[in-house]
Amino acid sequence: MWAELLPVGRSAASGGYRRFAWTTADAECRAWFREQAERRGLAYEVDRNGNQWAWLGDPQAGDAVVTGSHLDSVPDGGAFDGPLGVVSAFAALDELRSRGVEFTRPLAIVNFGDEEGARFGVACVGSRLAAGVLTRDQAYALRDADGARLPDAMERAGHDPAAIGTDHERLGRIGAFVELHVEQGRFLTERQPVGVASAIWPHGRWRFDFHGEANHAGTTRVEDRRDPMLTYATTVLAARKKARLAGALATFGKVAVEPNGTNAIASLVRGWLDSRAADEATLERVVEEIRQAAADRGGRDGVRVELTRESYTPVVDFDGPLRDRLARTLGGVPVLPTGAGHDAGILASAVPTAMLFVRNPTGISHSPAEHAEAADCLAGVTALADVLEDLACQG
Ligand code: GLV
Ligand code: MN
Ligand code: MN
Numbered sequence: 001m002w003a004e005l006l007p008v009g010r011s012a013a014s015g016g017y018r019r020f021a022w023t024t025a026d027a028e029c030r031a032w033f034r035e036q037a038e039r040r041g042l043a044y045e046v047d048r049n050g051n052q053w054a055w056l057g058d059p060q061a062g063d064a065v066v067t068g069s070h071l072d073s074v075p076d077g078g079a080f081d082g083p084l085g086v087v088s089a090f091a092a093l094d095e096l097r098s099r100g101v102e103f104t105r106p107l108a109i110v111n112f113g114d115e116e117g118a119r120f121g122v123a124c125v126g127s128r129l130a131a132g133v134l135t136r137d138q139a140y141a142l143r144d145a146d147g148a149r150l151p152d153a154m155e156r157a158g159h160d161p162a163a164i165g166t167d168h169e170r171l172g173r174i175g176a177f178v179e180l181h182v183e184q185g186r187f188l189t190e191r192q193p194v195g196v197a198s199a200i201w202p203h204g205r206w207r208f209d210f211h212g213e214a215n216h217a218g219t220t221r222v223e224d225r226r227d228p229m230l231t232y233a234t235t236v237l238a239a240r241k242k243a244r245l246a247g248a249l250a251t252f253g254k255v256a257v258e259p260n261g262t263n264a265i266a267s268l269v270r271g272w273l274d275s276r277a278a279d280e281a282t283l284e285r286v287v288e289e290i291r292q293a294a295a296d297r298g299g300r301d302g303v304r305v306e307l308t309r310e311s312y313t314p315v316v317d318f319d320g321p322l323r324d325r326l327a328r329t330l331g332g333v334p335v336l337p338t339g340a341g342h343d344a345g346i347l348a349s350a351v352p353t354a355m356l357f358v359r360n361p362t363g364i365s366h367s368p369a370e371h372a373e374a375a376d377c378l379a380g381v382t383a384l385a386d387v388l389e390d391l392a393c394q395g
Contacts, residue, residue, distance in 0.1 A: 016076025021114035057106030070115030079371020197355035
């Protein structure tokens with residue numbers, strides 16, 4: 001399975017993945033998922049929001065155990081973030097079948113659409129729509145960098161967007177969701193290959209628009225300039241400092257400049273801030289301090305600063321009994337929080353949810369250098385199979 005997925009959407013130049021929602025690479029990943037489901041005789045379906053499901057047992061029976069993750073990527077992402085959870089889900093099912101267990105609850109494997117939000121700016125679109133934390137109108141208003149609307153992109157990829165929206169009926173049929181994911185930090189290094197998640201830090205995305213005045217780079221006197229790049233640059237530095245002082249994280253990883261000419265002062269700089277903290281009050285305070293720093297500097301530069309919150313995910317504390325049950329089944333594995341967002345974090349508002357993490361030797365993620373050793377991935381499959389056996393089977 002891993003070898004089949006490896007070439008899909010990989011950039012020859014960077015070695016990273018560009019599997020953005022509703023693109024050709026995404027369609028190839030989705031075709032792969034369908035094939036895996038059919039190879040195993042699972043009932044395949046796509047829900048109203050474009051999430052893919054593969055069912056063993058009666059999907060309508062309720063109290064289902066669901067596992068899976070996502071197959072899309074960030075720009076130049078690694079091979080593991082997302083796909084490891086989906087591949088491990090199919091591999092764990094194979095393992096359970098070879099153990100000869102009897103399934104007492106329906107089991108499903110899921111591929112949630114557009115987890116990274118790389119194309120339309122909002123992460124976890126498939127699970128957010130299902131849980132009702134992203135409304136249909138909000139989703140219809142999303143556009144990619146080329147101005148393409150999300151519903152149009154869905155339609156071009158063969159999915160009817162007319163029915164997108166809250167899917168409480170489907171979520172109500174799930175009794176437990178377990179997402180396996182590559183670790184995106186270095187907590188497990190030196191410890192064990194597999195851990196259980198305790199919580200996800202609250203996090204969000206904010207767009208800063210710095211409005212200045214386009215002018216000639218060679219002739220405009222310094223005192224006549226209204227250069228938004230200066231305000232932007234100062235804001236990036238302020239973000240780092242405010243976050244560091246608060247024990248939080250603040251990252252400007254994406255920027256767009258108009259008109260983007262070497263010999264012109266920019267008229268507009270757009271910078272996207274990703275910020276995360278251990279608690280919501282700290283996160284709110286850090287973002288407010290960054291906004292204040294941007295506004296103060298903008299005042300000096302003659303630059304108007306506008307701030308738009310594009311997405312927000314509150315703190316997630318995973319279901320205590322389910323988390324403890326996983327930890328018990330796996331026998332004293334580490335329990336760790338994460339700063340990364342996941343579909344599991346969205347589902348946790350509606351369904352008892354847990355996560356397993358597989359060790360990442362460097363901790364690097366959202367980069368082509370993301371890695372997990374094969375032996376650790378196999379330990380992850382065994383752990384997931386153990387957990388699913390405990391939840392959904394009789395020996
Ligand atoms: C998803 O990987 C995120 O944390 O942004
Ligand atoms: Mn990710
Ligand atoms: Mn992920």
